[in-house]
Amino acid sequence: MQWWDEMEECSRKEAAFKSVDWWIVPSGDLKNGLIGFLHRPSDAIYLDVAHVYAKGIVQHEILHVLDTRPGHPVPPWEVCAPTWAMLP
Numbered sequence: 001m002q003w004w005d006e007m008e009e010c011s012r013k014e015a016a017f018k019s020v021d022w023w024i025v026p027s028g029d030l031k032n033g034l035i036g037f038l039h040r041p042s043d044a045i046y047l048d049v050a051h052v053y054a055k056g057i058v059q060h061e062i063l064h065v066l067d068t069r070p071g072h073p074v075p076p077w078e079v080c081a082p083t084w085a086m087l088p
């Protein structure tokens, strides 16, 4: 997956694409106005259907899989994926 590969290359971290379950949910169904988030420890990415093709949002969640540290430490954040894609 191109977007996944880009994040691996930029962050120099790797994870198996197949290790993550992807769930597309109806718009507005995620809590707290979220449009995407990574659930641990199940490693499931939930995306609002309206943002499935939003590269910044999807790569933000992918980077959370690759970089397991809490928050958005720079780098790789801002360098590889924008933090604006994080949720309120």
Ligand SMILES: [Zn+2]
Binding pocket: 060, 064, 071, 072, 085, 086, 087
């Ligand atoms: Zn985030």
